[in-house]
Amino acid sequence: MTLPLIPPMLATAGSLPPASQDARWAYETKQDGQRVVAYLEGDGSVLLRARSGEDITAAYPELQPLGTALGTTPAVLDGEVLALDEQGRADFQLLQSRMGLAHSPDKAARQAAKVAVHLVLFDVMHLAGQDLLAHAYARRRGMLEQLGLDGPFWSTPAALVGNGEHALQATREHGLEGLVCKRLDSAYKPGVRSRAWIKIRNMHSEDVLVGGWVPGKGRLSGLPGAVLVGQRAAGRLRYVGNVGTGWSEAERTQLAALLQAAATDVCPFDPAPQVTAAHWVVPRLVGEVRYSTRTRAGLLRQPSWLRLRPDLAPEDASADLPPDLT
Structure with missing residues (x-):
């Protein structure tokens, strides 16, 4: 050239x-x-x-x-x-x-x-x-x-x-x-x-339900490296992605305690996402996340954690998802 x-x-x-x-x-x-x-x-x-x-x-x-x-x-x-x-x-x-x-x-x-x-x-x-x-x-x-x-x-x-x-x-x-x-x-x-x-x-924000988490690595060992989140649609909790950024160290530690208290052996998502080393939790924690866009399948692109929403009930985390997800 x-x-x-x-x-x-x-x-x-x-x-x-x-x-x-x-x-x-x-x-x-x-x-x-x-x-x-x-x-x-x-x-x-x-x-x-x-x-x-x-x-x-x-x-x-x-x-x-x-x-x-x-x-x-x-x-x-x-x-x-x-x-x-x-x-x-x-x-x-x-x-x-x-x-x-x-x-x-x-x-x-x-x-x-x-x-x-x-x-x-x-x-x-x-x-x-x-x-x-x-x-x-x-x-x-x-x-x-x-x-x-x-x-x-x-x-x-x-x-x-x-x-x-x-x-x-x-x-x-x-x-x-x-x-x-x-x-x-x-x-x-x-x-x-x-x-x-x-x-x-241009970023958007929505409420999601936490249905699981995956462990962090290195200094985050034992803490959530990312949470697995979903939204209710047509009576089911549909997986919409994983969120691994947006927390302070104190917030991540607080979230870890809440996740441990909500632990379950049953995957709450329908259908279950193919996520390696996932730990499931009863979907009662509502969080607010920021994201850029959704994929055609309804997954959140570039999501980051904003805050827990203890003021909201789990049923509030619902969404109008694409027909193939509902």
């Missing part, structure tokens, strides 16, 4: 910039996919590298034509590979069926026929032999948009300058993962997690 290897710049978790600085920032939809850097040599080829630097080109054969999109102009582009659901929203669970197939091109081709991906592009770091890393985001973004990279499996979604509060609210109303705020004057810092890019994830 003749193009420079450029690790992707990373965003820092945070909140919206102050209203007084709003006009100095651009806002892009945070996508729930796989980060990629695309290398177009200008000879019709395309090379896709994951955030880890791994060559994942063969996993996404439908993106091969991108190599001809700029003719003989070489470029290095930053973007995210998505799998879209029926509503056109990124669905990470769908994408998982396409990931990890870089060394199985035949299987990747079969999966591509079932679940096509879409590459959204949001930055250009090298173009026509010119290094753009030191240029301001606003200039790079303008150059990217002028390339007109909109094809059957790739696009360049618009970025909104200013109106961050409106942009964030729009992502919430449309059930999107969140927002990325990018300072207009920011340079591209390869491999750096920068405060010039701020990511805001």
Whole structure:
């Protein structure tokens, strides 16, 4: 490869910039996919590298034509590979069926026929032999948009300058993962997690019932490493995931005592989850958890513990789950 290897710049978790600085920032939809850097040599080829630097080109054969999109102009582009659901929203669970197939091109081709991906592009770091890393985001973004990279499996979604509060609210109303705020004057810092890019994830919270736990390791030996949680639907306690973060040391110790007191040999979930080394408890502890989205099967993605809810009865931890779970 003749193009420079450029690790992707990373965003820092945070909140919206102050209203007084709003006009100095651009806002892009945070996508729930796989980060990629695309290398177009200008000879019709395309090379896709994951955030880890791994060559994942063969996993996404439908993106091969991108190599001809700029003719003989070489470029290095930053973007995210998505799998879209029926509503056109990124669905990470769908994408998982396409990931990890870089060394199985035949299987990747079969999966591509079932679940096509879409590459959204949001930055250009090298173009026509010119290094753009030191240029301001606003200039790079303008150059990217002028390339007109909109094809059957790739696009360049618009970025909104200013109106961050409106942009964030729009992502919430449309059930999107969140927002990325990018300072207009920011340079591209390869491999750096920068405060010039701020990511805001839209999180949800719900009440769940604790139906089991798995032991921690190391310094957490004897304490719960994670709790197994569920929600009632159609008269049954349906497993919705495991939660292993969000406690202080004191809260974890308190929870351990409550779990020991509620121990049972009977799995309360229907159907029983396939969890190794699970300890079951009578499902009477209600907790509140925060999570990003649900999978198509109703499981909580990226859950973290918020608090116990002793003010709620077990029957309060119910939910409208997908039909295949009820």
